[in-house]
Amino acid sequence: MAPSDETDEEVRADGTGIVPPDDETPTWGERKTRSQGLSRLTYEYFERSRREDQDMRMESSYVERDVLGFPTWPHEMIRNLAITSFFVGMMIFLSATLPPHIGPPANPSQTPAVILPDWYLYWSFGLLKLGPLNPDLAILGGSKLMADRTYGVLANVVIVGFIAIVPFLNKGSARRPVEQPFWAAVGVFGVVFSFTIAALSVKNLIPMDPNLLFDLTFLVPPVAGFIAYAVLRTMREGYMFELNRRYYRLRPPK
Amino acid sequence: MSLERKDDHDHGGWMKSRDLSPVEKGYLTVLIWLDRRLRIVDYLELMEDLYYKANLQMPKSHTEQYNLDNKFWYWYPLYALGSFSTLAYVVAAISGALLGFYYSPSTAAAGAEGELTVAYASITFIMTELNFGYLLRSLHRWSAQVMVAAVFLHMLRVYFTGAYKEPRELNWILGIVLISLTMVFGYTGYLLPWDQLAFWAGQIGVEMSLSIPLAGEWVAQLIFGGFSLSQSTLQRMYILHVFFLPFITTALIAIHIGIVWMQGIAEPH
Numbered sequence: 189m190a191p192s193d194e195t196d197e198e199v200r201a202d203g204t205g206i207v208p209p210d211d212e213t214p215t216w217g218e219r220k221t222r223s224q225g226l227s228r229l230t231y232e233y234f235e236r237s238r239r240e241d242q243d244m245r246m247e248s249s250y251v252e253r254d255v256l257g258f259p260t261w262p263h264e265m266i267r268n269l270a271i272t273s274f275f276v277g278m279m280i281f282l283s284a285t286l287p288p289h290i291g292p293p294a295n296p297s298q299t300p301a302v303i304l305p306d307w308y309l310y311w312s313f314g315l316l317k318l319g320p321l322n323p324d325l326a327i328l329g330g331s332k333l334m335a336d337r338t339y340g341v342l343a344n345v346v347i348v349g350f351i352a353i354v355p356f357l358n359k360g361s362a363r364r365p366v367e368q369p370f371w372a373a374v375g376v377f378g379v380v381f382s383f384t385i386a387a388l389s390v391k392n393l394i395p396m397d398p399n400l401l402f403d404l405t406f407l408v409p410p411v412a413g414f415i416a417y418a419v420l421r422t423m424r425e426g427y428m429f430e431l432n433r434r435y436y437r438l439r440p441p442k
Numbered sequence: 443m444s445l446e447r448k449d450d451h452d453h454g455g456w457m458k459s460r461d462l463s464p465v466e467k468g469y470l471t472v473l474i475w476l477d478r479r480l481r482i483v484d485y486l487e488l489m490e491d492l493y494y495k496a497n498l499q500m501p502k503s504h505t506e507q508y509n510l511d512n513k514f515w516y517w518y519p520l521y522a523l524g525s526f527s528t529l530a531y532v533v534a535a536i537s538g539a540l541l542g543f544y545y546s547p548s549t550a551a552a553g554a555e556g557e558l559t560v561a562y563a564s565i566t567f568i569m570t571e572l573n574f575g576y577l578l579r580s581l582h583r584w585s586a587q588v589m590v591a592a593v594f595l596h597m598l599r600v601y602f603t604g605a606y607k608e609p610r611e612l613n614w615i616l617g618i619v620l621i622s623l624t625m626v627f628g629y630t631g632y633l634l635p636w637d638q639l640a641f642w643a644g645q646i647g648v649e650m651s652l653s654i655p656l657a658g659e660w661v662a663q664l665i666f667g668g669f670s671l672s673q674s675t676l677q678r679m680y681i682l683h684v685f686f687l688p689f690i691t692t693a694l695i696a697i698h699i700g701i702v703w704m705q706g707i708a709e710p711h
Contacts, residue, residue, distance in 0.1 A: 257706020283580035
């Protein structure tokens with residue numbers, strides 16, 4: 189070919205030059221599969237991520253925030269295995285002392301005074317009773333856009349959906365409630381609301397005016413959330429001071 | 443040239459060169475036979491790894507390493523809730539399988555009285571006549587209650603320690619699916635005794651599914667077997683409770699725990 193080839197040294201195929209060693213040189217078939225479509229992309233991405241790992245290892249700037257997780261084995265599992273028999277024993281003790289009650293047999297012709305699901309569905313059952321909040325439109329002559337029970341089922345879907353997308357709304361590396369007072373307050377709001385809405389669902393059993401109970405159901409959770417927010421904001425000042433003190437000791441502010 | 447596969451690594455020759463007792467020889471033959479088919483070596487390595495990690499001095503936890511104990515030791519008992527709910531699930535599965543030997547999902551009239559259904563009568567039999575039957579049912583019911591409670595608290599712990607953040611969003615969503623499945627598990631199980639509570643809770647379920655726009659009637663027929671409660675409702679609840687849900691839930695729990703294992707435990711920083 190070109191004269192320059194003759195002046196150069198012989199092509200090194202042992203892995204020290206830019207040419208890959210003979211036994212690693214891809215065949216034409218391999219080259220073709222690598223240069224096509226999704227397999228090509230996968231290959232390139234894996235190369236990149238392997239490179240990323242390598243770089244991170246080389247830099248080794250290991251700071252506290254880089255700890256993403258602690259090994260499940262043995263730390264957590266040892267603890268969990270150790271308390272296994274305690275927990276199982278606790279369940280056996282409970283079931284031996286408090287056997288379940290058998291209710292009267294099903295009777296379709298007699299509606300019981302109190303209809304309730306199991307306790308863990310109270311919140312969902314309470315959401316079915318949001319009829320008074322179902323908006324009606326003036327255009328439709330005051331009739332409701334959707335039936336009350338459809339509205340209740342929709343409320344369930346909305347709440348579960350909101351919980352599901354929390355990780356995509358609250359980002360960042362804050363972990364503890366003191367570091368993120370707002371989201372901790374949202375959590376407190378949710379917990380308190382689940383209790384108040386459960387109380388609303390069993391309103392027949394609660395000696396209180398149903399209208400007052402309905403109002404309290406929606407008033408108490410925001411108040412609790414607000415208090416949690418205020419407390420955590422106050423705690424954060426002192427907490428951040430403690431956390432930063434070591435830093436200031438090393439490098440005092442001017 | 444023979445068609446027989448040759449022994450690449452000459453395991454046979456190696457065995458001949460050793461002076462092996464018959465027991466050792468038999469053991470090695472079986473081991474090599476299995477290993478050439480199943481590659482047990484890889485799994486042995488895993489076991490070895492687990493063994494050594496458990497017996498070595500444990501590395502310092504994040505908390506100890508940065509001397510943060512005083513900051514959040516109070517979160518720590520709550521880190522066992524996930525395993526607690528798994529444990530309750532296992533107990534419920536075992537006691538439920540045993541209960542299944544005695545329960546029959548039928549709304550047919552039991553005996554000559556014509557009042558009681560077969561399902562209700564089998565519950566009564568389990569509770570009053572079967573040896574330790576009351577304990578079995580009690581254990582099933584309590585482990586179910588404990589599982590639901592633990593799952594709820596587990597979710598709260600994950601929320602308040604921010605453990606759902608960046609690498610763990612998928613597992614959070616998987617957890618939402620699992621908590622919903624747990625509640626469906628509870629609901630279908632609640633209906634099985636076919637007493638007054640079960641019947642009217644079933645009625646609410648039918649009304650809820652009927653109120654879904656467009657697909658409501660279809661859903662009611664698929665899940666409850668009609669617009670009013672009948673034999674087919676009970677039978678569908680039973681099959682959901684003992685066949686569909688166990689398979690789906692067990693698989694998802696395995697994936698959930700597998701992801702936790704791969705990603706590690708998120709400790710609050």
